Amino acid sequence: MLNLLTSDQSRQADKYTIQHLSMQSIDLMERAALAFSEAFIKNYPDKMRSIAVYCGTGNNGGDGLAIARLLYRAGYRVDVKIARFSGKSSSDFDGNLARLMSQGIIFDEFRKIADLREEQASIIIDALLGTGLNKPLDGEWLTLVEWLNSLGRTVVSVDIPTGFKAEGPISKHDVTVKSELTISFQRPKINFLLPDSALCIKRFEVVDIGLDEGFIQALSTPYAILTDSSITRRLKKRKPFSHKGTFGHALIVAGGIQTMGAALLCAEACLNTGTGLTTASIPSEGLTALNIRIPEAMASLRYKNVIPADLAWEKYNAIAIGPGLGVSDESKLVLKQTLNSFRKPIVFDADAINLLASNPDLVNLVPKLSVLTPHVKEFDRLFGEHSNWWERLETGMNKAKELDCIIILKNRYSILFTPEGKCVFNPTGTPAMSSGGMGDVLTGMITSFLAQGYKPEDAAYLAVFIHGKAGQELSSQNRAYVVTAGSLLKDIPQAIGKMI
Ligand SMILES: NC(=O)C1=CN([C@@H]2O[C@H](COP(=O)(O)OP(=O)(O)OC[C@H]3O[C@@H](n4cnc5c(N)ncnc54)[C@H](O)[C@@H]3O)[C@@H](O)[C@H]2O)[C@@H](O)CC1
Numbered sequence: 001m002l003n004l005l006t007s008d009q010s011r012q013a014d015k016y017t018i019q020h021l022s023m024q025s026i027d028l029m030e031r032a033a034l035a036f037s038e039a040f041i042k043n044y045p046d047k048m049r050s051i052a053v054y055c056g057t058g059n060n061g062g063d064g065l066a067i068a069r070l071l072y073r074a075g076y077r078v079d080v081k082i083a084r085f086s087g088k089s090s091s092d093f094d095g096n097l098a099r100l101m102s103q104g105i106i107f108d109e110f111r112k113i114a115d116l117r118e119e120q121a122s123i124i125i126d127a128l129l130g131t132g133l134n135k136p137l138d139g140e141w142l143t144l145v146e147w148l149n150s151l152g153r154t155v156v157s158v159d160i161p162t163g164f165k166a167e168g169p170i171s172k173h174d175v176t177v178k179s180e181l182t183i184s185f186q187r188p189k190i191n192f193l194l195p196d197s198a199l200c201i202k203r204f205e206v207v208d209i210g211l212d213e214g215f216i217q218a219l220s221t222p223y224a225i226l227t228d229s230s231i232t233r234r235l236k237k238r239k240p241f242s243h244k245g246t247f248g249h250a251l252i253v254a255g256g257i258q259t260m261g262a263a264l265l266c267a268e269a270c271l272n273t274g275t276g277l278t279t280a281s282i283p284s285e286g287l288t289a290l291n292i293r294i295p296e297a298m299a300s301l302r303y304k305n306v307i308p309a310d311l312a313w314e315k316y317n318a319i320a321i322g323p324g325l326g327v328s329d330e331s332k333l334v335l336k337q338t339l340n341s342f343r344k345p346i347v348f349d350a351d352a353i354n355l356l357a358s359n360p361d362l363v364n365l366v367p368k369l370s371v372l373t374p375h376v377k378e379f380d381r382l383f384g385e386h387s388n389w390w391e392r393l394e395t396g397m398n399k400a401k402e403l404d405c406i407i408i409l410k411n412r413y414s415i416l417f418t419p420e421g422k423c424v425f426n427p428t429g430t431p432a433m434s435s436g437g438m439g440d441v442l443t444g445m446i447t448s449f450l451a452q453g454y455k456p457e458d459a460a461y462l463a464v465f466i467h468g469k470a471g472q473e474l475s476s477q478n479r480a481y482v483v484t485a486g487s488l489l490k491d492i493p494q495a496i497g498k499m500i
């Protein structure tokens, strides 16, 4: 797992790296500019496209000057524009300006917007302000950014779009550069992973600038992002003499007469993730569908939506409840009965979350280390309305501690909150997965890992990461516009196999 950094921690990592490697800060800037330029050249190999690099006079602007020099040397047609709205400049900016001049590269400086010339370039590199941003843009900066946005050119931002905060709540009123691509240093900024960033980032890439990883990983921060190796390390190989009893028995309490699909998807995903035995607690009307679609699964029937009184709860290692369950009074009884009968961790999804939201007294019965998997609407229903995603991060961290549960806030980059206060982002997935039933599949996967004996936190990490990875691979292999839940769940065994 990789730590994510706040702007302040990035500065500490820069400082430590510079001291530790006995280098000059301008050398680190050169590395950053080189890494940016390499990524830029891969994305925009056409050297006939003209480029204008807009630079501030801090270190982000310093990066811009070094990038302009490197791209010029690589054969691009580069123009440099310096916004000198204050008398201040950083020493590495000054150093890079001298290097730029020594190469004979022409640059323009403007002190007020009125001095700006018409812009002809087809690509604009935004190196105005970076992580040094300390207040929303106003005055000349605001006008400049609005003008750049109005040009409708391809904009590539250095480290972060100018005006966008790396962390903290984003206001809809903040004006930022709207970038096609943002090439960020060492780590994605935390706010890149939240939907608020869609306003100014179409796509981002992260480049390694050689900051000290030991230092970064030792920093104390709740924010992290999952990696392939953090998943592989957690997956357990199957032992030679293992049998179905080794891999647990899961119970999926799901489905309604008209929503049997959710139960089927969840149960099949559970089975395909490797549980020894999967039983589906479904409405009696769904038995034929279950037998046809998943002959490997067993059924425990709910007549008139009531769980039979003699259900042997103790034989299950993990339970999922919610997909397609409905929110009727009978469904509430099903939830209540489950909460009163099973004290091991439970995976709560969909209608089980909605029922918890409308019956707060039931929340107290949620077993410790259970996993709740709300999407944003369910999250807000359960924990109250939020006006931005940063607030949801704070609520998620607080509630996971308070309830002693793992909360997975599902999104493009799903966010996992743990009882220890961690806030872990999942990088895998694709917008092609935004289709009905995906959440049911995820719930089945988490429950399966739980039943197989994984710790709840690990079960959540594994399921979320592999679920996204499988979707990503399916969509890229088949160049698919959409990946359906049914096709994804068929691919789970291979997706796990590839990671182990
Ligand atoms: N050694 C380092 O610290 C490195 C820094 N790097 C670059 O440096 C950037 C951070 O540079 P700086 O900390 O110099 O800051 P910036 O270049 O982001 O901003 C410059 C200055 O602008 C002022 N400012 C902030 N918000 C403003 C606003 N809303 N309106 C007007 N002025 C405002 C502040 O005084 C700030 O220090 C990173 O984003 C990255 O691009 C990279 O070169 C890698 C190494």
Ligand SMILES: [K+]
Binding pocket: 060, 126, 127, 128, 129, 130, 157, 158, 159, 160, 161, 162
């Ligand atoms: K920038």
